[in-house]
Amino acid sequence: MTTATDQTESRRLAVLRRDSQADGHFVYAVLSTGIFCRPSCPSRRPRPDNLRLFDTPQEAIRAGYRPCLRCHPLDDTNPSAATVITLCRHIERSDSTPSLSELAALAGWSRHHLQRRFKALTGVTPYQYFQAIRRRRLGKTLREPGSVTRAFLDAGFASGGHGYQHADRLIGMSPGSYKARGKGETLHFAIGECSLGQVLVASSERGVCAINLGDDPQQLLHELEERFANATLIPGDGPFNETVATVIGLIESPGTSPTLPLDIRGTAFQQQVWQALLAIPAGTTLSYQALAERIGKPGAARAVASACAANTLAVAIPCHRIVRNDGGLSGYRWGVERKRALLEREAH
Numbered sequence: 001m002t003t004a005t006d007q008t009e010s011r012r013l014a015v016l017r018r019d020s021q022a023d024g025h026f027v028y029a030v031l032s033t034g035i036f037c038r039p040s041c042p043s044r045r046p047r048p049d050n051l052r053l054f055d056t057p058q059e060a061i062r063a064g065y066r067p068c069l070r071c072h073p074l075d076d077t078n079p080s081a082a083t084v085i086t087l088c089r090h091i092e093r094s095d096s097t098p099s100l101s102e103l104a105a106l107a108g109w110s111r112h113h114l115q116r117r118f119k120a121l122t123g124v125t126p127y128q129y130f131q132a133i134r135r136r137r138l139g140k141t142l143r144e145p146g147s148v149t150r151a152f153l154d155a156g157f158a159s160g161g162h163g164y165q166h167a168d169r170l171i172g173m174s175p176g177s178y179k180a181r182g183k184g185e186t187l188h189f190a191i192g193e194c195s196l197g198q199v200l201v202a203s204s205e206r207g208v209c210a211i212n213l214g215d216d217p218q219q220l221l222h223e224l225e226e227r228f229a230n231a232t233l234i235p236g237d238g239p240f241n242e243t244v245a246t247v248i249g250l251i252e253s254p255g256t257s258p259t260l261p262l263d264i265r266g267t268a269f270q271q272q273v274w275q276a277l278l279a280i281p282a283g284t285t286l287s288y289q290a291l292a293e294r295i296g297k298p299g300a301a302r303a304v305a306s307a308c309a310a311n312t313l314a315v316a317i318p319c320h321r322i323v324r325n326d327g328g329l330s331g332y333r334w335g336v337e338r339k340r341a342l343l344e345r346e347a348h
């Protein structure tokens with residue numbers, strides 16, 4: 001029987017020996033260069049702590065590694081391999097996603113063929129490839145000191161001319177944590193796409209501490225950076241993607257209740273309001289007044305509304321289930337259209 005550790009060891013050995021027998025069984029990637037290779041690649045051997053192993057080239061690509069130009073680690077029995085690697089290079093050097101037409105012209109293929117052949121070899125679309133590279137670059141930049149936003153921009157996210165509204169984004173923490181802004185903490189975060197736009201998810205050791213919706217990933221990250229200015233922010237890795245997937249699943253089906261540990265931060269009063277929000281069943285709504293009565297503070301409807309607006313865990317704490325006293329749709333921190341969409345999904 002071969003254990004996983006044995007396999008890792010034998011693969012490491014195969015890389016050291018440039019064992020051509022191992023070609024086609026796995027690929028190795030080099031953390032410092034971002035390139036992946038066949039075991040037999042003639043390039044310099046990586047330092048052991050920089051070596052990463054993947055079962056298939058597609059897995060290395062999804063992790064944001066680029067195929068080596070020397071050893072062509074994509075399936076070289078496929079006649080499109082060389083062209084696809086050229087396209088990969090072109091995408092890697094681009095500041096924004098190249099259009100399909102641009103890539104098709106470069107390859108001399110139709111757009112349809114381009115999509116099909118690219119995906120057949122890499123397992124991803126050109127757009128996903130661009131994103132994977134960008135994510136990895138972001139992770140690399142973030143290990144160096146400096147601003148997260150800077151890293152985000154360096155990693156190729158376009159800078160937008162958006163005005164930021166910080167003040168109202170910061171009130172989800174208790175005064176103490178607000179001041180500390182995550183001091184001494186390490187948070188993992190990732191930005192994904194869902195049907196309501198971009199979603200940023202961040203987690204502390206205790207659980208998910210931020211779910212933020214928006215249109216502009218840069219702005220989402222900027223808000224996270226402001227709120228947790230003293231925390232160490234690290235782009236999420238493989239296991240964290242599952243958390244992000246769970247959150248996206250929750251947004252797509254807001255009536256479900258997945259196991260998602262939450263790190264809820266707020267004043268005692270806010271926590272009380274949010275706990276009451278968690279008790280509202282999907283598919284139903286409640287007015288601010290009714291919520292205030294539920295927590296035994298019928299005179300505090302306005303404060304309840306403020307606490308709802310201070311929620312920093314979109315959808316997971318269902319403040320979208322709160323409506324005006326007359327039943328009309330009131331404001332929503334992440335846009336009233338998103339609120340409408342969420343309520344419609346729950347109604348079915």
Ligand SMILES: [Zn+2]
Pocket residue numbers: 036037038041042043068069070071072
């Ligand atoms: Zn190579």
